Amino acid sequence: MxxxxxxxGLTFIAAAAAVLSGCAMAPAAAPVAGSHxxxxxxxxxxxxxxxxxxxxxxxxxxxxxxxxxxxxxxxxxxxxxxxxxxxxxxxxxxxxxxxxxxxxxxxxxxxxxxxxxxxxxxxxxxxxxNGKTPIARCADVSKYQSVAAIDKPSVRVIFNPGGSNERFARTNFKQAKLTLHGENVTIFDEILANRADVFVTEAAEAITQQKLKPGLCAINPDKPLQYxxxxxxxxxxxxxxxxxxxxxxxxxxxxxxxxxxxxxxxx
The missing domain is CATH 3.40.190.10 (Periplasmic binding protein-like II)
Known part of the structure; x- marks a missing residue:
């Protein structure tokens, strides 16, 4: 852990320096109206x-x-x-x-x-x-070490709708059987119940859920499939x-x- x-990674934005060109001074910017x-x-x-x-x-x-x-x-x-x-x-x-x-x-x-x-x-x-990391039943960790290993017709990939997890699954898995599952909180139970094999999510969630759901293991969270x-x-x-x-x-x-x-x- x-x-x-x-x-x-903690990345913070520094103030940008304004660049003036030509001899004349640029007009002052109008103040921002209606800011949150x-x-x-x-x-x-x-x-x-x-x-x-x-x-x-x-x-x-x-x-x-x-x-x-x-x-x-x-x-x-x-x-x-x-x-x-x-x-x-x-x-x-x-x-x-x-x-x-x-x-x-x-x-x-x-x-x-x-x-x-x-x-x-x-x-x-x-x-x-916090890159994309597979989570699966611990007994199957060796099977799902890469995108290519997961993207097979026999593998059941589950994902939640509307976010980057769905986008990753649909973009990277063309042969695996894809299942859209409406509730993110119960996806992990679907894997434990052997109704799905792999869920690809962020490393932090995969690590958290392996602690909460004995029998599930995050697969190489320190080496994610996607940055x-x-x-x-x-x-x-x-x-x-x-x-x-x-x-x-x-x-x-x-x-x-x-x-x-x-x-x-x-x-």
Whole structure:
């Protein structure tokens, strides 16, 4: 476990230097209007979209409360704005549409950075390197060491809808039998019950679930099948809000609070 947590990448965006060309000075930029940074402080509420089905990032318990890495971080982030967190339950398929429609100010819960999402939203600075990793029954680990080994007609690959896991499965597995499973939290039980063989998800989730589900094993989580980064998703074109989010993340990392949150959930 420690080898994985020590490889977590923490990448933060530095302020960019403006480049002036020609002899005349460029006109001053107009101030950003309608930033979520101002709106959240005025309302004293931060609306947070999350699917709430992805341990260890965000998970909704039976009592309706949420827990996980992003939940703890959002509590601190909200407080920095003088706001309280308000959780907006969504699905992976609706996460980006809900953010774009203004139903929330930020989207969290184990969100993978992708260029498709980047076309319609901003991302915070990535806070974790977390690549795609298979999880299977422990007795079958030796069978599924690569994409080619998994992509066979006899292998039953299961995946959840609407996110990067579905995209990875449909892109990489052309011969394996693919099964779309609507509930992320019960996918692991399908493998244990021998109704599926492999699920490819992020390394952090695979490691967490192998602890929670005896009989399942994450396969080479320190050598993922595909490089990936995790970040928070933000409304597009809101530069002021993104700048504040990135600065807050940077200070949390530099001060050690960020790593303590990670260690609490990943060790």
């Amino acid at each position: 420690r080898s994985f947590t020590s490889s977590i 940074l101002d709106a959240v402080q005025k309302a004293a509420v931060l609306r947070i979209c999350t699917p709430g089905d992805y341990k260890p990032f965000s998970f909704q318990k039976t009592d309706g409360a949420f827990e996980g890495i992003d939940v703890d971080l959002m509590t601190g982030f909200s407080a920095s704005l003088g706001a309280k967190p308000e959780w907006v339950k969504t699905t992976w398929a609706n996460l980006l549409p809900d953010l774009s429609a203004g139903k929330c100010d930020i989207a969290v819960g184990g969100v993978s950075v992708t260029t498709d999402r980047q076309k319609r939203a901003f991302f915070s600075a990535p806070y974790m390197v 990936g980064e995790m970040a928070w998703m933000l409304p597009r074109d809101d530069v002021a809000f993104k700048s504040y989010v990135d600065q807050w993340l940077h200070l949390q990392q530099a001060g050690g609070d960020f790593q303590r949150t990670m260690d609490r959930w990943l060790k």
